[in-house]
Amino acid sequence: xxxxxxxxxxxxxxxxxxxxxxxxxxxxxxxxxxxxxxxxxxxxxxxxxxxxxxxxxxxxxxxxxxxxxxxxxxxxxxxxxxxxxxxxxxxxxxxxxxxxxxxxxxxxxxxxxxxxxxxxxxxxxxxxxxxxxxxxxxxxxxxxxxxxxxxxxxxxxxxxxxxxxxxxxxxxxxxxxxxxxxxxxxxxxxxxxxxxxxxxxxxxxxxxxxxxxxxxxxxxxxxxxxxxxxxxxxxxxxxxxxxxxxxxxxxxxxxxxxxxxxxxxxxxxxxxxxxxxxxxxxxxxxxxxxxxxxxxxxxxxxxxxxxxxxxxxxxxxxxxxxxxxxxxxxxxxxxxxxxxxxx
Ligand code: NAD
Ligand code: UDP
Ligand code: UDP
Numbered sequence: 001x002x003x004x005x006x007x008x009x010x011x012x013x014x015x016x017x018x019x020x021x022x023x024x025x026x027x028x029x030x031x032x033x034x035x036x037x038x039x040x041x042x043x044x045x046x047x048x049x050x051x052x053x054x055x056x057x058x059x060x061x062x063x064x065x066x067x068x069x070x071x072x073x074x075x076x077x078x079x080x081x082x083x084x085x086x087x088x089x090x091x092x093x094x095x096x097x098x099x100x101x102x103x104x105x106x107x108x109x110x111x112x113x114x115x116x117x118x119x120x121x122x123x124x125x126x127x128x129x130x131x132x133x134x135x136x137x138x139x140x141x142x143x144x145x146x147x148x149x150x151x152x153x154x155x156x157x158x159x160x161x162x163x164x165x166x167x168x169x170x171x172x173x174x175x176x177x178x179x180x181x182x183x184x185x186x187x188x189x190x191x192x193x194x195x196x197x198x199x200x201x202x203x204x205x206x207x208x209x210x211x212x213x214x215x216x217x218x219x220x221x222x223x224x225x226x227x228x229x230x231x232x233x234x235x236x237x238x239x240x241x242x243x244x245x246x247x248x249x250x251x252x253x254x255x256x257x258x259x260x261x262x263x264x265x266x267x268x269x270x271x272x273x274x275x276x277x278x279x280x281x282x283x284x285x286x287x288x289x290x291x292x293x294x295x296x297x298x299x300x301x302x303x304x305x306x307x308x309x310x311x312x313x314x315x316x317x318x319x320x321x322x323x324x325x326x327x328x329x330x331x332x333x334x335x336x337x338x339x340x341x342x343x
């Protein structure tokens with residue numbers, strides 16, 4: 001039914017997503033792969049709110065129907081259960097390509113599938129973008145910097161990645177996805193955008209996905225000890241999901257290919273993060289030390305000068321402001337009250 005609708009975007013061959021400056025944009029037809037996941041579902045909310053038609057393509061490996069259920073019945077929304085490793089034919093103006101498990105627990109679960117999703121899945125979405133002349137945005141990751149020898153990380157840094165470790169399916173998969181994206185850009189003249197996303201948190205994160213923010217919040221709510229891996233002195237920078245979505249949309253609509261770091265430069269050790277969680281949820285929450293996982297990057301903090309200069313973007317929500325915004329959602333889901341789960 002969707003294909004029968006008139007093409008409403010401003011279209012021209014080889015660059016369907018372009019909106020000439022000064023013209024009010026019309027609703028576009030947008031594919032969000034991985035749109036039933038944590039980040040994707042927040043992006044879908046924003047795209048629908050501004051009047052776009054959205055097709056979610058998701059195999060529901062780590063995504064949940066509940067994340068987009070509030071759009072059921074909206075004629076501008078459609079969800080296709082589909083694995084991006086298989087080809088698909090769609091007619092659209094823009095593709096946000098997010099499909100890929102993001103948490104280490106999930107992407108290590110089936111590493112070969114993770115690589116296939118990143119390589120074959122990205123190839124298929126690029127082939128689709130080429131066929132219909134859609135603009136394509138890849139959500140890459142700060143993990144392309146590996147265990148970085150430069151701090152903070154600038155986009156021009158090539159990274160320090162182990163090609164044969166347990167994280168490689170994700171790190172090297174995303175690096176290859178970036179390569180494919182640039183090769184389609186250069187070889188097929190495709191309009192592409194690359195975002196390198198740093199650790200992001202917020203409502204609708206998987207509760208038991210093993211990532212540090214979701215772990216600590218769920219543990220504090222369940223009155224379990226907060227599990228700090230290693231000595232807890234490793235650092236990460238935590239970005240609230242609405243800041244990321246804003247950055248992704250500015251990147252897609254802007255004129256620059258990237259790659260762009262999208263993250264919050266506030267840097268915290270895991271022990272500092274545990275303290276913020278204690279302050280927010282339960283000052284009496286205990287901390288328990290556990291052995292760290294292999295290849296864990298020691299430090300991570302984005303240099304976001306490029307996104308500030310060229311996209312006019314920077315995050316607005318600090319960890320202390322953002323953390324309470326996900327706690328209510330976790331409380332509802334953990335203790336079974338679904339009422340406000342999508343608030
Ligand atoms: P998520 O696991 O919540 O979402 C990923 C979505 O992709 C899920 O809905 C899942 O079902 C879907 N998916 C996975 N494999 C698929 C396949 N083969 N075919 C179709 N759908 C598939 O993760 P997220 O945190 O929302 O991450 C979204 C994107 O952002 C990912 O590409 C991830 O690598 C990237 N990213 C996220 C973070 C972060 O901190 N959240 C950091 C860096 C990069
Ligand atoms: N593809 C797709 N949908 C499309 C167009 C292409 O899924 O609308 C897939 C196609 O099956 C192929 C991949 O994208 O596996 C790359 O397509 P491209 O045309 O770039 O390369 P080719 O098919 O010539 O190898
Ligand atoms: N971590 C932790 N306790 C947990 C889960 C993770 O101390 O319960 C640490 C982990 O060792 C890493 C950091 O938190 O140093 C971030 O891990 P996460 O899996 O959230 O993301 P990534 O390693 O991909 O940045």
